[in-house]
Amino acid sequence: MTSSVPEPAETADTTRLYDIVVYGATGFVGRLTADYLARHAPEGTAVAFAGRSASRVEAVRRTLPSAAAQWPIVEADAADEEALQALAESTRVVITTVGPYAKFGQPLAAACALAGTDYVDLTGEVLFARQSIDKNHEIAQKSGARIVHSCGFDSIPSDIGVHVLHAAVVADGAGELTDTTLVVSSMRGGVSGGTVDSVRTQLAEMKKDGKLRRLAARPYSLSPDRSLETDFGRQLDAQVVNGTQISPSVRGWKAPFFMASYNTRVVRRSNALRDWAYGKQFRYREVMNVGTSFASPVVAGAVSVGLGAALVGMTILPRKLLDRILPEPGKGPSTQAQENGHFTMDVYTTTTSGARYRSRVKADGDPGYKATAVMLSESALALVHNRDSLPEAAGVLTPATGIGDALVTRLQDAGLEIWARKE
Template sequence: MTSTDPTDSTSTQRDYDIVVYGATGFVGRLTAAYLAEHAPANTKVALAGRSLTRLEAVRKSLPASAAQWPLVEADANDIDSLRALAVSTRVVITTVGPYAKYGLPLTTVCAESGTDYVDLTGEVLFARKSIDANHEIARRTGARIIHSCGFDSIPSDIGVHVLYSAVTDAGAGELTDTTLVVSAMRGGVSGGTIDSLRTQIDEVKKDGKLRRLAARPYSLSPDRSLEPDLGRQSDVVLVNGKDIAPGVRGWKAPFVMASYNTRVVRRSNALREWAYGKEFRYREVMSVGSSIASPVFAGAVSAGLGALVVGMTVLPKKILDRVLPKPGEGPSPKAQDSGHFTMDLYTTTTSGAHYRSRVKATGDPGYKATSVMLGESALALVHNRSELPDAAGVLTPATGIGDALVTRLRDAGFEIWAKKA
């Protein structure tokens, strides 16, 4: 892995290289622990949050390498504290959500300060607001505002990125119909994830315009009028494996995160001036096995997802609070260690060739594996400056970090590859 001096001439001198904001939260603690164990020794890391007392307790729980990390008091409702945080560091990692409630002021002060930023949001409406508020500002200051650097949406975005690279290197044309299949996955759900989903559901319930915006397949694209007309693109789909690629068997069910991930991938294509292809169509599904009963299982999953959304829309909050995890809660260490995911992506190119890529990792996808993805995204922005794409603005993992992130994740134990099928 190529490394560069964090104080090189490509950046302004700052007090810190990385600040973990929200370090007392569930994923914040995991990310801080990951950095304590894996960040190069010359990386200057600080922990930030509302309570210095709680931050001190987190720091004491971390490996000895974190014992001298500075603590920074910052509050999402105090813009001056957020601005002071942003100007003190080269990169901000934030796990403070729901982002629709607490995230936008921090993105804006980072954009204004020329500070790189990474988060793990899966909230379409928040990402859209951030794009509208910050993209041009960040382009002027050189900041990279990179949303969705966790399980939402690195496997999707980087999976398509390496697929595109393999096809381009082979001169095999452009990508057309491309499908991500969740081939295997095991993991839990935290209260923070549930709270983010609730927040977005509440937003669209109140405003029909927001509901329509969230439903659009190009809702995160820079300019919808420039997108190709590819007909209807639905996120809730049942797909026969044989219609994905030769050799793929069984019916596939809708994937719960498709409604967000697909929009991130389409934004990457647009930011790259449609380098993936003007005929690039993208969807995400999940495997339910390949037996003769797979159509039944896929239909049941689809119905279950619909029931979940309806339940969270119509049931009173006090009833949901009795059965759903609360913010700050998450899987046990044992459950985190036993988690894993495998994402297989298939495409057909304009030359008729079939290509496949894979992103696979151990650890609970939304928590242990996400802390790796979030941590390595920030480390790439600090230590791999010369390898980053020439870009600034509100970006995606592929367009803001790209190959540098692929290399770091491989070195961290991820399996990432692409080849002709």
């Protein structure tokens, strides 16, 4: 029987012109990523910039630190599959910030899977990630490529937070993870125009197709095989939770976290890709702090209603009206606003032995911009410079399963606070 999966190209690393190509360097986060690499990439790292217009990419390059002055420019349109394949075959790692990924992401991810090229992006789109898994996972496994989606604020804090939590539990011989909750303890930052556009694109797809709507709503929509997952019954990603139900040390009621509907699926995929190393009784949710006063349950409820209303509004309101009130793709906050941003995420779990553990991922800088540029860049740099400490894995992966401890170390060295310990 002949396989329908295309055979990947045999392109050795010795033939690669570049270590990293940043695709989408003219976008807002793309420029931040290019700037970060110019300042922090180890000496000798061969970096190139790519985009639809060479002249626009060159204009961005002129604004970067001097280290980037001679970095090459590659012209490739997102709709030109031949150009994207040539780009993928020229480099060891591709960083792409070009979204919405449902519109522009699949050809480049597929090209990297065929070429055996590692790939990182910023997607928070369930439908795109599911499509990439279905189309690229087997091909990437054959070629040895690591296609690692969601290497920014979506979903490194969540995925790495559980990764280090699990490592601490294993080191202590304390059993497996059971009920696990991420709490956004504090956060300050703007909403990305690109993120808004991605949400709008996905909502439009789901509005047209009921099957896609049901797929996006499934808690295991990114898992390799739903039939192998434990059936916990209905799992609500958008919940109002009393903090004491999370841990005795947590005070106040918590509201649903607006990124939970994507992050939870990434974390569950990590567990499945590791043969359920976190545990078959591992249940995961995400919430955010709204204060600890007597009014916190009212505030949490209001936030929950507001998030639901916002999604409904983005689905039914005319696009022209939304364009007037929502941020545009490619635009972002001022430098000062980015510097003033921050996030702190704490993950709590109870193990099968009854022990309680907590982990933290904390960073300075606007979560969706400055901090994301750090996380995305360090993901790519780990794939280039930390090959010996990467997990033995290939395919469509998550940050924890594709990069793992190498990413933790690089992020800590870059200034993020990441730890896990027994409560």
